[in-house]
Amino acid sequence: MPERVVVVGGGYAGLAAIGELRRVPASYLEIYLIDAVHGHELIPELPEALRENDPIEEHIVPFAEILQDSEVKHIRERVSDVSVQQRQVTTTTGTLIDYDWLVLSPGSSPAYPPIPGLETHALPMRNAHDTFKIKERLKSHRGQRVVVVGGGLTGTEVAGVLAFDHDVWLVEGMSRLLPALGRGLATYARDRLRAAGVTVMLGQKLLRVDHKALKLERDELHYDVLVWAGGIQAPDWLKDTDIPIKHSGYPDVSALGQISERIFAAGDVWRVYTDGGEVPQTAQLASMAGKYVGGNLLRVIRRQPLLPAFQPRLRGMLISLDPGVGVGWVLRGGIPVRGGSARALKELSFHQYRLKLSRVFGHGWPFPSISE
Ligand SMILES: Cc1cc2nc3c(=O)[nH]c(=O)nc-3n(C[C@H](O)[C@H](O)[C@H](O)COP(=O)(O)OP(=O)(O)OC[C@H]3O[C@@H](n4cnc5c(N)ncnc54)[C@H](O)[C@@H]3O)c2cc1C
Known part of the structure; x- marks a missing residue:
């Protein structure tokens, strides 16, 4: 019987974790993705979709396409409870799904x-x-x-x-x-x-x-x-689970990405601290954390030593301003960029993420250029 990994949330963290977990044949590890929506939402692109002529659907990649060549099953339901004790996930329709291993990556709420x-x-x-x-x-x-x-x-x-x-x-x-x-x-x-x-x-x-x-x-x-746009918090329903929750409302996650022996967290729900303080919750961090916990989970299953504590090093942070202009920093030393170059780099980061998805899942979803 294969062991079962349930991934709650197919955002930046959840998909990165699945990318790692897929390295194991489905006969050993079956993977369920539970996500309430039909596709992977490219959230950093969504402000662009507020423009009248920029359809929102162009910024969502259907899970059916992403997972078409994989054995990963997408269950389109909303999770309302996770039990550490029972090793079970409950959805709002009352469906119960057992797990051997869980990746918790439902993002954040306003x-x-x-x-x-x-x-x-x-x-x-x-x-x-x-x-x-x-x-x-x-x-x-x-x-x-x-x-x-x-x-x-x-x-x-x-x-x-x-x-x-x-x-x-x-x-x-x-x-x-x-x-x-x-x-x-x-x-x-x-x-x-x-x-x-x-x-x-x-x-x-x-x-x-x-x-x-x-x-x-x-x-x-x-x-x-x-x-x-005044801030984010951990999803409210987590408070009603038996997951240990800190004063901040976020789960208590170790530096190895674990909530318990069998539950890992990644993305916005895992507040990551380094020597420089708290790392801002971004898609970039979520992707890195997802890949990291996917790798660690595989190591636990294979009884191998775990990776060293998660120490993300962001590659940059870029913000679009008015059309054609942006601001932010790039490279690990934090080189400031502004104007057209910052905007072009931001657009490049959208392309790069889509390329990464296609490398991991074997399909292409080109970015509809926003400068057109
Ligand atoms: C407008 C905006 C712009 C941003 N711009 C940038 C940027 O330019 N660069 C950057 O790096 N970051 C940016 N961010 C932050 C970034 O989007 C998040 O940090 C990132 O998406 C977090 O990834 P995640 O995988 O944790 O969660 P998400 O990407 O939010 O994915 C969570 C997934 O879980 C699913 N889900 C949630 N709850 C449940 C449930 N109960 N049951 C089942 N499924 C569930 C959701 O449907 C979703 O698919 C931006 C955020 C916003 C809101």
Whole structure:
């Protein structure tokens, strides 16, 4: 009887783990991917899909295509519980799936601080479904005011993409944008956004959201569409499982990627710390972590020594601003890049990821060029 690995979530981490696990013949290891959606969502590309002429579907690769030449079975269900004790996964339809080994990679959810009206009125931007909902609202509010709250990576990109067609306001509680980048790059991003027509409001916290209006510490703003990009948290349902959860709400994961002997975590749910502090939760980190835990899981199964503790070294971080312009850093030493070169490198990273997918799974999904 083959041993069974269940992978919860076919995002950047889950697919990278599957890429490793597939090295073992299916007669020894059967792999189930449980994911609630039909395809792998290329989330870093999704801000581009907010443009009217950029279909969201071009940024989703169907699991049926990715897995067509493999023995991996995709179960399209939403997981609602994982039992460490029973070695079982439960889905929202009540289906029970046993596992010998589990990779937990369901990504993250939007975090809503207790601000009255926020969750009711604001639209999050985490996945293709959210992108679709924002796009629908933009259609009926063409040329009107879009307020984006949160000046991190997601909020800054969304504001930049929408600036061309809408009256965009970007609101951030801190005195600067993009805490993940150096001050000089963050100032560049702010100035570029302003030049593209975005009103950037810094240093004002959001206090209350009503239908069509929001209250900040000093100002009140009218909005037609409100996008919330104010942070992420671990998926809520994890709290109701017997997985050990830390104070932060995230699972307690060892430096080897293990939650327990038989459960591994990867991607946004695994908050990774190195000597330099917490590593930002990105697709790049998720891919690296997925590959790492896939490799470690295989070693546990083969009773081989585990890999050394996970020490990711990011290759760069790039953010799109207005069309044709980006900002960020590349290479491990952190070389700053801005302008057209940063944008071109970001687009290159999209191509590279798709190429990597095709190398691992044997098909090609070329990137629809965004500069066309
Ligand atoms: C708008 C935006 C832009 C971004 N831009 C960048 C960028 O430019 N570069 C970068 O490196 N990172 C970027 N990120 C961050 C990056 O997308 C995430 O860090 C990355 O996707 C995390 O990978 P993951 O595999 O952990 O989760 P995901 O890629 O989110 O995949 C999780 C998968 O799990 C599935 N799932 C979730 N819950 C369940 C459940 N209960 N049952 C079954 N299936 C479930 C989901 O359907 C999904 O397929 C961006 C994020 C956003 C929101």
